[in-house]
Amino acid sequence: xxxxxxxxxxxxxxxxxxxLAVAAALASVDDFRSAQxxxxxxxxxxxxxxxATVYRTLQRLSETGEVDMLRSEDGEAIxxxxxxxxxxxxxxxxxxxxxxxxxxxxxxxxxxxxAAEHGYADISHTLxxxxxxxxxx
Amino acid sequence: xxxxxxxxxxxxxxxxxxxLAVAAALASVDDFRSAQxxxxxxxxxxxxxxxATVYRTLQRLSETGEVDMLRSEDGEAIxxxxxxxxxxxxxxxxxxxxxxxxxxxxxxxxxxxxAAEHGYADISHTLxxxxxxxxxx
DNA sequence: TTATCTGCAAACATTTTGCAGCGAG
DNA sequence: CTCGCTGCAAAATGTTTGCAGATAA
Numbered sequence: 001x002x003x004x005x006x007x008x009x010x011x012x013x014x015x016x017x018x019x020l021a022v023a024a025a026l027a028s029v030d031d032f033r034s035a036q037x038x039x040x041x042x043x044x045x046x047x048x049x050x051x052a053t054v055y056r057t058l059q060r061l062s063e064t065g066e067v068d069m070l071r072s073e074d075g076e077a078i079x080x081x082x083x084x085x086x087x088x089x090x091x092x093x094x095x096x097x098x099x100x101x102x103x104x105x106x107x108x109x110x111x112x113x114x115a116a117e118h119g120y121a122d123i124s125h126t127l128x129x130x131x132x133x134x135x136x137x
Numbered sequence: 138x139x140x141x142x143x144x145x146x147x148x149x150x151x152x153x154x155x156x157l158a159v160a161a162a163l164a165s166v167d168d169f170r171s172a173q174x175x176x177x178x179x180x181x182x183x184x185x186x187x188x189a190t191v192y193r194t195l196q197r198l199s200e201t202g203e204v205d206m207l208r209s210e211d212g213e214a215i216x217x218x219x220x221x222x223x224x225x226x227x228x229x230x231x232x233x234x235x236x237x238x239x240x241x242x243x244x245x246x247x248x249x250x251x252a253a254e255h256g257y258a259d260i261s262h263t264l265x266x267x268x269x270x271x272x273x274x
Numbered sequence: 275t276t277a278t279c280t281g282c283a284a285a286c287a288t289t290t291t292g293c294a295g296c297g298a299g
Numbered sequence: 300c301t302c303g304c305t306g307c308a309a310a311a312t313g314t315t316t317g318c319a320g321a322t323a324a
Binding site: 122130 | 208210212213214228230231237239241243244247248251252255256257258259260261262263264265266267268269270271274
């Protein structure tokens, strides 16, 4: 494999002003934010990016695993930059939103075995933990 | 307590034709359905109920714990009549919606220990498993 | 130059709400 | 009779898409 790969059909991602702005916004916060909120953050940074572009960028980032995307309780998509590159879950404070990323080989194994037991294939799962963090007690 | 309770301020739920139709639709299937799908089910039963009423009814039923409401992977609300009264999770088929209710003492114990480890209190969690069931493979 | 990206606005899908009329108790 | 319930259609979200023009390589 060579370092450059101009194969026809290869994506070729461009580091545009808009994408840098989204990345900067994501870098400036530690908690999960909606597309609207990220759009507002960019505006506060003095930048100007269309909302559709924010969506498209977040979508791409979550596909490549650079951000975590999950759904709030009312079904809205929320994103956060992801420090771990592999599958993991979140322990989120109900009060202040403080988030801890946790890994669960135990859980992964359990869901896989449950699924296998019932003959289900192509398994995925969602697991989020909510609680009150030490400083909010 | 008497059988009737006309206390001022008490809701006073009326068993109307529409609510019975929603209940019948929920009773006729075992899996999670969207509001639209439940609306269609009612139509197939030969009944006719407004979609807004379906939403209002499902909302009330989920508040009283008579149905489970959860979110599909794309953020859509889906409902199912609830057979278990205690905490449990779901293994849901992406294609046909076939659902298995599963219990996870393993998971409950794991989430509790993770939370304790980070000093979080008053813990709750959401866990849903999605896959393709045997008959949809 | 050329393929990708962006902005805008319109399209979409889901869910909520306002209001006049209907219906159960 | 009265209040709650329903239907309809409009509004409110949140998200996606089509397309012409801008832009990185």
